Amino acid sequence: MIVNFAERAHNHNWELDPVTRSLLDTDFYKLLMLQFIWKHYPKTRVQFTVYNRSAAPVDTFHIEELTQQLDHARSRRFRRSEVVWLAGNTFYGRQGIFEPAFLEWLERDFRLSDYEASVNDGRFHLSFDGLWTDTTMWELYSLSIINELRTRASLKRLSEFGLDILYAEAKTKLWNKIERLRGVPNLNVADFGTRRRHSFLWQEYVVEAMAANLGSGFIGTSNAFLAHKHDLEAIGTNAHEIPMVLAALARDNDEALKASQYHVLELWQQTYSGALRIMLPDTFGTTQFFENAPEWIADWTGQRIDSKDPYVAGDEYIAWLKVHGRDPREKLIIASDALDVDDILGLHAYFSGSLAAGIKVNDFRSAADFQDRRKWTPGRRIRFSAGWGTLLTNDFRGCDPSGDGGFDPISLISKVSSVEGRPAVKLSDNYAKALGPAKEIERYRSVFGMAGMSNTPVIT
Amino acid sequence: MIVNFAERAHNHNWELDPVTRSLLDTDFYKLLMLQFIWKHYPKTRVQFTVYNRSAAPVDTFHIEELTQQLDHARSRRFRRSEVVWLAGNTFYGRQGIFEPAFLEWLERDFRLSDYEASVNDGRFHLSFDGLWTDTTMWELYSLSIINELRTRASLKRLSEFGLDILYAEAKTKLWNKIERLRGVPNLNVADFGTRRRHSFLWQEYVVEAMAANLGSGFIGTSNAFLAHKHDLEAIGTNAHEIPMVLAALARDNDEALKASQYHVLELWQQTYSGALRIMLPDTFGTTQFFENAPEWIADWTGQRIDSKDPYVAGDEYIAWLKVHGRDPREKLIIASDALDVDDILGLHAYFSGSLAAGIKVNDFRSAADFQDRRKWTPGRRIRFSAGWGTLLTNDFRGCDPSGDGGFDPISLISKVSSVEGRPAVKLSDNYAKALGPAKEIERYRSVFGMAGMSNTPVIT
Numbered sequence: 040m041i042v043n044f045a046e047r048a049h050n051h052n053w054e055l056d057p058v059t060r061s062l063l064d065t066d067f068y069k070l071l072m073l074q075f076i077w078k079h080y081p082k083t084r085v086q087f088t089v090y091n092r093s094a095a096p097v098d099t100f101h102i103e104e105l106t107q108q109l110d111h112a113r114s115r116r117f118r119r120s121e122v123v124w125l126a127g128n129t130f131y132g133r134q135g136i137f138e139p140a141f142l143e144w145l146e147r148d149f150r151l152s153d154y155e156a157s158v159n160d161g162r163f164h165l166s167f168d169g170l171w172t173d174t175t176m177w178e179l180y181s182l183s184i185i186n187e188l189r190t191r192a193s194l195k196r197l198s199e200f201g202l203d204i205l206y207a208e209a210k211t212k213l214w215n216k217i218e219r220l221r222g223v224p225n226l227n228v229a230d231f232g233t234r235r236r237h238s239f240l241w242q243e244y245v246v247e248a249m250a251a252n253l254g255s256g257f258i259g260t261s262n263a264f265l266a267h268k269h270d271l272e273a274i275g276t277n278a279h280e281i282p283m284v285l286a287a288l289a290r291d292n293d294e295a296l297k298a299s300q301y302h303v304l305e306l307w308q309q310t311y312s313g314a315l316r317i318m319l320p321d322t323f324g325t326t327q328f329f330e331n332a333p334e335w336i337a338d339w340t341g342q343r344i345d346s347k348d349p350y351v352a353g354d355e356y357i358a359w360l361k362v363h364g365r366d367p368r369e370k371l372i373i374a375s376d377a378l379d380v381d382d383i384l385g386l387h388a389y390f391s392g393s394l395a396a397g398i399k400v401n402d403f404r405s406a407a408d409f410q411d412r413r414k415w416t417p418g419r420r421i422r423f424s425a426g427w428g429t430l431l432t433n434d435f436r437g438c439d440p441s442g443d444g445g446f447d448p449i450s451l452i453s454k455v456s457s458v459e460g461r462p463a464v465k466l467s468d469n470y471a472k473a474l475g476p477a478k479e480i481e482r483y484r485s486v487f488g489m490a491g492m493s494n495t496p497v498i499t
Numbered sequence: 500m501i502v503n504f505a506e507r508a509h510n511h512n513w514e515l516d517p518v519t520r521s522l523l524d525t526d527f528y529k530l531l532m533l534q535f536i537w538k539h540y541p542k543t544r545v546q547f548t549v550y551n552r553s554a555a556p557v558d559t560f561h562i563e564e565l566t567q568q569l570d571h572a573r574s575r576r577f578r579r580s581e582v583v584w585l586a587g588n589t590f591y592g593r594q595g596i597f598e599p600a601f602l603e604w605l606e607r608d609f610r611l612s613d614y615e616a617s618v619n620d621g622r623f624h625l626s627f628d629g630l631w632t633d634t635t636m637w638e639l640y641s642l643s644i645i646n647e648l649r650t651r652a653s654l655k656r657l658s659e660f661g662l663d664i665l666y667a668e669a670k671t672k673l674w675n676k677i678e679r680l681r682g683v684p685n686l687n688v689a690d691f692g693t694r695r696r697h698s699f700l701w702q703e704y705v706v707e708a709m710a711a712n713l714g715s716g717f718i719g720t721s722n723a724f725l726a727h728k729h730d731l732e733a734i735g736t737n738a739h740e741i742p743m744v745l746a747a748l749a750r751d752n753d754e755a756l757k758a759s760q761y762h763v764l765e766l767w768q769q770t771y772s773g774a775l776r777i778m779l780p781d782t783f784g785t786t787q788f789f790e791n792a793p794e795w796i797a798d799w800t801g802q803r804i805d806s807k808d809p810y811v812a813g814d815e816y817i818a819w820l821k822v823h824g825r826d827p828r829e830k831l832i833i834a835s836d837a838l839d840v841d842d843i844l845g846l847h848a849y850f851s852g853s854l855a856a857g858i859k860v861n862d863f864r865s866a867a868d869f870q871d872r873r874k875w876t877p878g879r880r881i882r883f884s885a886g887w888g889t890l891l892t893n894d895f896r897g898c899d900p901s902g903d904g905g906f907d908p909i910s911l912i913s914k915v916s917s918v919e920g921r922p923a924v925k926l927s928d929n930y931a932k933a934l935g936p937a938k939e940i941e942r943y944r945s946v947f948g949m950a951g952m953s954n955t956p957v958i959t
Contacts (some may be wrong), residue, residue, distance in 0.1 A: 043503050118663065200711050207670030214664045214900065251660050 058180075058187045059112040059398050062149075063121050063264035065179040066233055068275030070125065070263060074141045075310050076171045076279065079408030084212035085284060087174050089165040089181055090474070092450035095183055098446070099192035102158050105165070108184045108290075113151045116271040123166065124267050151176060167457065173426035175280065178453040182234040185451060186433070190238050191311075192446035201440045213245060214382045216254050216431075224389050227424040228383060229274040231375055232432025233262045235448050244430045246271070249431075261467060274426070276315045277307065279465055280455050286459035286483075290353045293486050301333055308339075315341045317373065320469045323483060325352060328432045329359045337363040342420070343372030344357040347468035348493070349374040349382075351389055355491070357421055367421045375426035379434075381427040390423035512519075518640075518699060519572040522609075523581050523724035525569060525639040526693055530585065530736035534601045534742065536631045536768050545744060546789025546917045547634050549625040549641055550934070552910035557645055559652035559905070562618050563627070570646045573611045582606045584727050588925075593774055598629060608637045626916065635740065638913040642694040643912060646893070650698050653905035661900045668898035673705060676840045676891075677712050685851055686716035687884040688736040690845060691835050693722045695908050702892045706731070709891075718884065734886070736775045736803075737767065740915045740927050741815045742782040746943075747918035753946050761793055777833065781928045783943060785812055786951030789819045797823040801831030801882070807928035808953065809834040809842075813850055815951070817881055825883045835886035839894075843885040850883035930954040 051158055076083070091097055122142050130136045137145075156176070164413060165181060168172040184401030197205060220226060230249065236242040249257040259272030265272035282303045288300075289295035289412045300323060308316055315338040320328035325347055331334075337360060344352040349372070357367040374386055435446035455463040460469050462484045464475035473480050536543070551557055552585030562779060584601050592597045597605075614637070625641060627634040657665060680686060690709065696702040706725050709717040723827055726733035741765045741795030748757035749762075767778055776799040779790040785807050789796075797820060804812040809832070817827040895906035914934055915923040922941045924935035928950050933940050 041505060041509075043506065044502060046503065179867075198711070203675045204670060207667040207674065210664060210667035211671040215594060218900075248660060252656070334845070439680075 049168065055107055055111060057185045058108050059115060060239065061121065061264050062112075062115050062117050062176070064183070064233070064239065064398055065128075065176060065263060066275050066278075067229075067263040067266065067273035068261065068277055069176055069179060070137070073134070073145075073172065075277075076175060077141055077144060078310060079306055080284070082233065083171045083288070083456050084169065084459055085171045085174055085463070087167045087177055087453055088456035089163075089185065089451065090160075090454060092472075093327075093447045095444075095447065096162065097189055097451065098158070098162050099447060102163065102187045105163065105184065105187055108188065109125055109154050109181070112184065113153075117146050117149060119146065121267065128267075128273075130273055130379045136311065136314070140453055142212060144186060147177075148238055149173075149177045151180070153385075156179075171284065178280075181453050182451055183239070185345055185409050186235055186449075187238045187254055187384045189356060189449070190446065193439070194309065196445070197439075197441060204439050204440045205435065205446070207436050209241075210244075210439075212434060212438065213248060215310070216434075217248060219380050219384065220253055220256060221243065223256060223384065223387065225419075226253070226383075226387060227258050227422075228253065228256055229258050229272075229424060229430060230260040230262065230265075230427050231274075231439060233426040235429040235451065236432035237435060237446065241349055243268075246433050248372075261426070264419075269374060271480065272281075276317040277319060279319060279322045279345075282319070283455050283463045283465055284458050286323070287455075287461045287463045290461060290479075290482075295488050296483075297331070304336065304339070309487045318342045318369070319345060321346045321352075322465045323487040324490060324492060325355065325468050327487050329355070330490070334363065337365050341373065341386075343426070344374055345372040345376050346468075346472055347376075347491070349376070349386055350389060352468070353386070353421060353423075368419050369422075371422040371424060373424045373426050375428065377429065378425055378427050379430040383427065386425065387423055392418040392420065429483060437469035466492075470496065515571060517571045519575060519684065520570050520699065520722050521581065522572075522575045522577050522636070522642070524693070524699065525636060525723060526691075526721045526735050526738075527590075527723040527726065528721065528737055529636055529639055530597070530901050531735070531736055531771075531775065532741060533605075533632065533635060534597055535737075535767065536635060537601055537604060537662045537771060538598075538746070539766055540573045540631050542654070543631045543748075544629065544919055545634055545915050545923070547627045547637055547641075547913055548759075548916035549645065550912045551622075551911060551913065552615070552932075555648055555904070555907065555909045556622065556910065557909060558622050559950075562616060562623065564648055565644065566614075567614055568648065569614050569616065570639045572644065573613075577606050577609060579606065581727065583619055588727075590733055591775060595753045596771065596774070609636075610634075611640070611952065613921035614641075631744065636807055638740075639694055641913050642911055643696060643699070646695055646909075647698045649909070650906065653899070654904075656898075656899060656905065665895070665898050665906070668900075669701075669895050670682050670704075670753045670899065671706060676894075677708060678912060679840050679844065680713055680716060681827055683716060683844065683847065685879075685947070686713070686843075687718050687731075687932040688713065688716055688848060689718050690722065690886060690887050690891060691724075691734075691886035692718040693889040694913075695889040695911065696892035697895060697906065703728075703866055705892050712810075724809045729868045736777040737779060739779060739782045741767075741806075742779070743923045743925055744918050746783070747915075747923045749944075750899060750921060750939075754879070756943075756946050757791070758789060761796065764796065764799070777831070778793060778802045781806045781812075783947040784950060785815070786929050787947050789815070790950070794823065797825050803835055803886070805834040805836050805927075808950070809836070809846055809851060811951075813881060813883075814844075818869065826878050829882075831884060832880040835888065837889065837894045838887050843887065846885065849885055850879070850881050852878040853881065926952075928952055 042419055061445050088347050117321040122145060125137050126139070126142050127134070150173060152167050152173040155166050155168070157164045163248065167177040179336070194202060197378060220228065230246050232242060232245070242262065246260050247269065250269065250271060259274040261275045265271065266319050280298050285299040304318055318336070318339050320342055342356060353372050356372060360367045360370060372390065374382070429448045435447040439446050454465065457463055462479045463474045464479050466473050466483055466487060468491065470492050554686065572771050577820045582605060585597050586599070586602050587594070610633055612627050612633040615626050615628070617624045627637040654662060680688065688709070690706050692702055692705070702722065703725060706720050707729065710731060712728065719734040720726050721735045723733050739834055742760050745759040745763050746756055749759040778796070778799050780802055802816060816832060819828060832850065833841070889908045892910040899906050914925065918924055922936050922939045924939050926933050926940065926943055926947060928951065931954055
């Protein structure tokens with residue numbers, strides 16, 4: 040075996056192994072939202088803050104490693120070939136979804152804001168202040184950077200053999216998941232795992248494995264860079280930040296605050312000429328959202344279910360559509376909260392009416408729920424897609440031969456924390472997932488109510 | 500990433516990927532036996548023949564691939580550095596176990612005999628005729644070549660992703676086995692898996708994994724090349740071929756035939772000055788061997804158990820030693836037939852009296868046998884070593900993502916088939932494992948009897 044001198048020297052020489060290889064290495068919906076913000080809110084100033092919802096610490100690496108990666112991301116620009124792809128590619132069946140003026144701005148003028156990073160009591164604090172257009176994109180870069188630095192810190196503790204076993208176990212685990220999904224009729228699964236991935240290269244491996252083995256059951260990836268690199272469909276439409284910002288801007292007036300969640304959708308459908316109409320109704324509670332929704336919302340293609348039990352949320356939506364005279368079988372729900380194979384198979388069977396060969400209804404974790412609500416009859420009730428995230432791209436639980444849990448995923452989020460100096464709030468369908476200052480959350484709850492929320496504390 | 504032009508071109512250019520990288524890539528005992536043969540039987544002519552005891556075919560590759568590999572092996576010579584290692588290294592605590600004259604012959608004059616390879620009814624026939632010194636070494640080279648060609652034929656059917664999953668699954672499986680053995684007190688496990696390995700590189704991976712993770716529980720490898728390359732103990736003493744050849748030479752006289760099995764040991768202890776005294780008593784049946792054994796055989800260090808239930812054979816040996824006034828706790832048994840983790844843990848507990856922390860006696864597959872025969876009391880009854888073969892170096896069962904069994908190990912053997920024109924015979928403790936022409940087997944059975952033999956089907 041002839042030694043590759045150049046490669047060996049390079050492997051010992053390089054200054055930085057960048058996490059953010061490209062500004063396209065983000066969720067595709069960030070680009071759709073960026074165009075929306077650029078168009079409608081170019082002067083709005085917001086702050087994004089990174090929060091750790093897990094008990095596990097993230098501070099297993101040095102802050103200098105973090106700032107080097109953040110600096111590297113800031114130094115990136117969208118490349119010509121990437122902008123050309125955004126301009127010429129077909130997304131959701133439509134070409135030209137991005138305006139030429141936006142793409143020109145993206146290539147020439149787009150810059151990431153500065154960041155504030157500090158260590159306090161041994162924990163990192165990270166936030167981004169500036170124009171919404173300059174801060175919004177930090178969400179994905181900051182999350183994938185922190186997660187990958189945490190992965191690398193854990194990798195450093197393993198021997199070469201330990202590393203080999205770690206990845207062998209993780210690949211075996213991944214393959215067992217893929218095997219369970221193979222051949223399930225009418226399946227629709229997308230990779231939604233960029234933000235909490237183990238690493239970029241692992242996400243790429245996972246996405247290629249899914250693409251090669253699930254056939255039409257794998258419908259694409261939320262990661263724009265991977266979609267570009269591997270000719271896959273880019274998946275995703277919008278996120279909580281838009282209703283959160285619009286609500287913060289309207290907060291002084293109860294009526295305006297309540298109406299802001301629908302104003303988002305009005306502006307969105309106007310921006311995208313009626314395409315990409317997947318709503319995210321849970322920002323301030325899904326039940327109140329539909330109870331008060333204007334009639335035209337029933338024209339939207341579907342919804343993404345991100346914090347409610349998707350069995351419940353799907354049934355609720357089907358019932359609402361029927362009341363509004365729409366055929367639910369034409370509509371779409373996308374579940375995206377903490378899914379794993381059991382959930383995907385169960386929800387797919389429950390809503391799409393397609394059971395995999397040899398799989399029985401009570402094979403699913405949620406069989407009890409399942410049978411309570413639906414006597415099994417084949418046939419679609421509503422279209423169902425799974426947005427498979429953390430447990431697709433970061434399921435290393437039990438794979439570490441040293442067995443210390445350093446690869447277990449953590450619940451890290453990067454959210455709008457203030458808008459023009461006003462606090463931003465998210466309530467969600469899960470009481471425990473609410474974000475914002477306690478007083479402000481209380482005010483929002485008084486306006487939106489708490490109908491249909493889970494995990495609400497029992498008051499005695 | 501800069502392309503390594505030389506490597507890429509080389510990967511597409513090479514004529515042959517040799518299985519036999521070195522003549523040391525054989526079981527160490529073949530070298531001990533070769534010296535024995537060179538010393539005592541330099542003019543004896545024998546034939547070795549390859550047999551397939553499995554139902555699975557081996558002919559998944561072209562005969563040209565086989566002959567190319569055999570020709571390559573024939574073109575090899577022992578290298579200077581290898582002979583220097585044999586001369587200077589310590590084996591079983593002794594230096595100079597190989598005579599200078601033998602090593603000189605080995606380096607200068609050793610040649611592999613020619614071979615006869617043909618295809619008949621779509622199955623390979625392979626045999627080696629010549630001086631015993633020139634044919635004996637073919638045993639391991641021919642087996643490892645055929646097994647690896649079979650592996651490569653199966654590898655060719657897999658996609659790059661399929662290959663990756665295959666090895667990920669196999670590594671996970673290996674790691675789970677190692678995990679079960681880690682920390683078991685007083686464990687003695689050696690790699691005996693050269694002949695039926697998946698491939699050379701896989702055996703090397705397995706051996707390095709064991710060495711790195713089992714500490715003193717891993718006592719070495721039977722593979723001389725790996726022992727040399729990785730500074731491990733070379734393990735093994737002798738095999739069936741010596742009693743088979745000596746029996747064939749003595750076959751015309753019943754008494755001489757019966758005595759030949761002890762004559763082997765006499766010659767052996769004389770050759771190695773009383774070292775390396777591990778006997779292999781099952782060639783014509785273990786029970787008759789001990790019943791008729793001369794007193795001095797109780798001085799030997801121990802025995803290898805290769806075809807009898809090792810629980811039964813160990814108990815039988817302990818009882819025999821006691822009758823002959825020897826302390827069994829000073830003696831050694833080495834089990835080497837179709838072992839896997841359960842057998843190793845069970846036998847280790849049964850004979851060495853060391854249970855792993857958290858492991859219960861009835862965790863073992865052989866728990867019924869176990870409890871029938873021994874009321875559990877800690878403490879050693881006899882020293883126990885495991886010679887772990889096929890299921891260490893070739894356990895790919897269930898790992899092939901295409902699921903067709905092409906990687907399942909097969910029971911291929913290469914045995915002495917005739918000696919100076921007379922048929923060679925092995926009876927073994929397993930009726931179904933007898934080798935030789937039916938009439939000759941019958942004659943041997945009339946001389947040696949069938950005491951203590953079982954008729955269990957061969958497990959590959």
